[in-house]
Amino acid sequence: MSDAVDPIYSQTRPNEPIDLGQAAVQFDHEGTTYRETANVVMRFLPETRLEFVCPLEGKPPLFGRGLAGNVKLTLEDRGVALDVLCTNIDWKRNTFVFSPNKSGAVVTPPSGAISTATFHLFNFPEFMGPEDYVLTTGEPPLQGRRRCGRVVLDADGWNITLAATGRTDNLVKALKAQGGHILTHLGRIARQDGSTFSSERLEELLSCLHYFLSFALGRWAGIALPVGFDTGGKRVFEEWGMRITADGPWKGSSSWFDEHHGELLSQVFPGFASLWAKKLWRRPLAHALYWYLGACDRRVGIGVDTGLILAQTASEVLAWTYCVLDREIVPREKFGPRGFSAARKLRLLTSSLGVPLEIPPDLSALRQKRGNKWADGMDAITDIRNSLVHPDAQTELPDHLCFEGWNLSLWYIDLVLLRLCGHDGNYANRLALRRMKGQVEPVPWARKQPPSDT
Numbered sequence: 210m211s212d213a214v215d216p217i218y219s220q221t222r223p224n225e226p227i228d229l230g231q232a233a234v235q236f237d238h239e240g241t242t243y244r245e246t247a248n249v250v251m252r253f254l255p256e257t258r259l260e261f262v263c264p265l266e267g268k269p270p271l272f273g274r275g276l277a278g279n280v281k282l283t284l285e286d287r288g289v290a291l292d293v294l295c296t297n298i299d300w301k302r303n304t305f306v307f308s309p310n311k312s313g314a315v316v317t318p319p320s321g322a323i324s325t326a327t328f329h330l331f332n333f334p335e336f337m338g339p340e341d342y343v344l345t346t347g348e349p350p351l352q353g354r355r356r357c358g359r360v361v362l363d364a365d366g367w368n369i370t371l372a373a374t375g376r377t378d379n380l381v382k383a384l385k386a387q388g389g390h391i392l393t394h395l396g397r398i399a400r401q402d403g404s405t406f407s408s409e410r411l412e413e414l415l416s417c418l419h420y421f422l423s424f425a426l427g428r429w430a431g432i433a434l435p436v437g438f439d440t441g442g443k444r445v446f447e448e449w450g451m452r453i454t455a456d457g458p459w460k461g462s463s464s465w466f467d468e469h470h471g472e473l474l475s476q477v478f479p480g481f482a483s484l485w486a487k488k489l490w491r492r493p494l495a496h497a498l499y500w501y502l503g504a505c506d507r508r509v510g511i512g513v514d515t516g517l518i519l520a521q522t523a524s525e526v527l528a529w530t531y532c533v534l535d536r537e538i539v540p541r542e543k544f545g546p547r548g549f550s551a552a553r554k555l556r557l558l559t560s561s562l563g564v565p566l567e568i569p570p571d572l573s574a575l576r577q578k579r580g581n582k583w584a585d586g587m588d589a590i591t592d593i594r595n596s597l598v599h600p601d602a603q604t605e606l607p608d609h610l611c612f613e614g615w616n617l618s619l620w621y622i623d624l625v626l627l628r629l630c631g632h633d634g635n636y637a638n639r640l641a642l643r644r645m646k647g648q649v650e651p652v653p654w655a656r657k658q659p660p661s662d663t
Contacts, residue, residue, distance in 0.1 A: 212342035212359060214372045214395035217327055217436050220380075224253040224389040227434075229449055232316075233285040234261060236307075238276065244285070247307070251434070251450065253390045259314060259450040261293070261307040265300065272298075272305075282307055288318050313433075313450045320445040321407040323437035328415065330394040331431030331451065333422075334459040335373060335381050336360070338471025344375045358394075360471040363401065364482035367414060370397045371474070385458040390431065390451075408446045411437055417485045419452050420498050421478055424626065427464030427505040427619075428455035455506070463505065463616070465623045467637040469647035480630030493530040497523040501622050504615070513615035514597050520618035521594050525551065527625055528558035536561070552591040559587065559621060562628040563654040569640055572613045590618045616640060627652055 218227050229249040236243055247261040261282065265272070276295035283290045291314050293307040336358040346353045355375055362369040377393050384391045398414065400406055415435060422430035431454035437446030459468075466473055484490050500523035504516040532538045532554070538561060543549050549557070559566055566585040568575050575589050576582075583589040593614040620639050627636060635649040 212372065213344065213357070213374065214327060214370060214397045216329065216374070216392070216395055218329060218392065218434055220392045223384050223387040223391040225391075226253070227251040227392075232261065232287075234263065234307075235283040235285050236280050238272070238280075249449065257312070257390060257451055257454065258296070258308050259312070260296070262304050263307065265298070265303045265305055268305075276305075279310065280307065284316055287316055289316050291316070309450065311450075313448055313452045315408070315412070315446075315448050317408070317445065317447050319408050320437065320439075322405050322439045322445055323408060323411055324399070324403075324405050324440045326398040326411055326435055326437040326446065328396040328398070328435035329392050329433050330371065330396055330422075331390050331392055331433055331454055332384060332456065332459065333371075333394045333430065334426070334468045335377055335393070336468040336471040338469075338475075340471065340475070342372070346375055358471055360474050362418075362475050362478040364479040365486065366401050367482075368399050368401045369414075369418065369478075372396070381458065388457045390454065390456055392433075396432075405440070408437065411435070411446060412448075415448075415452075417482055420485070420495060421481045422474075423502055424481070424498055425464060425466040425474060425477070426455075426459055427466075427502070428459065429453045429502060431455075455508075457508070463619065463639040465627060465636040465639070467647060467649050470635065470637075470649055473634070473636065473649075476634050477627065477630050477632045480632060481626075483631075484629055489534055490530065493526050493534075497526040497530075497622075497626075499523075500526065501619070504619060513612045517590065517611060517615040517618050518594055518597060520615065520622060521551065521555075521590060523622055524555050524558070524618065524625070527622070527629075528554045531629070532557050532561065550591070551594075552587045555587040555591065555621070556585065558625060562625060564621065564624045564628060565653050568617070571640060571642075572617060574609045574613045575617065578610070586617055586621065590614055590621070624652065628654065 220227065229251060232247050232249050234245050234247045245263040247263045250260045250262060252258055252260055280293050280295060281290050282293045292310045294310060295305060296308045297306040338358065338360055340359050340361055341356050342359050344355045344357050346355055357375065357377065358373040360371050371394055373394050380391050380393050398411065415432060419430060419432045431451060433451035435448050436444055439445045484494060500519045504519035504523065507516065529544055533541055533544055538557065544554060556566060566587060568583065568586050568589060583592060593611065616639060623639065632652060633655045634652065636652055637644065637649050
């Protein structure tokens with residue numbers, strides 16, 4: 210199997226629409242059944258959306274007035290129906306547009322004969338690691354060689370390849386200059402033993418991968434347009450559209466992943482996939498990551514004060530699930546209204562997992578608090594959060610104190626989740642604000658080693 214992954218769709222510049230072809234569609238409107246040939250397009254401006262563009266020719270003058278609300282759109286050749294909305298009627302261009310209510314619409318019937326699947330990854334950072342491959346470009350005597358990032362994730366019998374292309378470098382640069390969305394990497398999914406699998410299993414795996422890569426980046430990762438093939442190369446699964454994705458380039462956003470150590474993805478994913486596979490954990494893990502990613506996002510006017518509140522919400526979800534439901538360390542009532550304080554709940558979670566509680570020495574604002582000193586990091590985080598939610602003249606906090614509390618709260622979530630994933634290797638420490646690319650260090654519960662800056 211090739212080291213590279215062949216694309217099914219591509220872009221040459223950020224936000225360029227992707228043509229998905231034509232589809233025979235059917236819908237009912239005011240007692241009349243219409244059958245049309247729609248052009249299917251994935252657009253990115255002014256927002257990411259999937260469009261079925263249909264002709265207006267032959268429609269009555271008041272055709273558009275009755276299209277308010279949900280419409281059932283049937284893809285006749287595929288035997289699939291979608292809930293859509295009419296999002297635009299353009300009499301000048303003689304077209305009207307349907308868009309699905311749900312981003313990421315499966316447009317094929319269920320299948321149990323998928324042999325391999327290809328997916329497209331938007332706005333992913335250029336990374337490198339030991340599994341990179343070399344791409345030969347051009348023709349002799351002007352041939353060139355380019356190193357392309359590649360990592361293979363193995364878990365529970367799955368083999369998932371993430372790979373850059375020969376154009377990833379230029380595409381990432383264009384994304385940094387223009388913003389928006391662009392297809393930077395490709396993915397391939399197969400079973401390690403070569404067996405076939407169902408579309409249901411594939412969708413579950415894509416959801417797991419979406420949350421995992423988002424956790425790695427500290428922002429929503431752009432998994433889109435997966436296509437599944439049977440052993441004969443026939444398309445038996447397709448999903449059109451894109452799952453929730455952060456726009457713009459990855460700017461080294463604070464997280465445990467370092468783009469010069471692509472192997473971190475392959476080291477952490479098996480434990481994450483194992484946790485995701487547990488019925489007890491899947492929903493709480495998704496909820497915790499939802500709050501965590503909201504706390505990480507400072508691009509849309511969310512300040513560190515709001516981020517700290519969201520981060521504590523994520524931490525409390527993890528504490529409840531781990532300490533009460535999973536390990537049954539304490540009875541449920543200890544997490545009730547008259548039970549433990551928030552600080553004690555989070556302290557129980559971190560101490561049970563071997564995560565250090567003391568305030569790190571580099572957080573000078575937290576360590577030099579006036580008046581009564583905080584006992585540990587959990588004491589500081591919950592006290593700052595309470596001061597934000599229940600403010601008064603006596604508890605107004607300086608900005609640098611909120612920033613350190615916010616960053617510390619996210620660092621704790623990084624470590625808790627890495628510990629739950631069974632990771633004992635290196636990670637990028639978000640508390641090292643002057644950290645350079647490639648600088649990683651062992652997780653606190655691992656054997657002490659000097660930091661690596663390779």
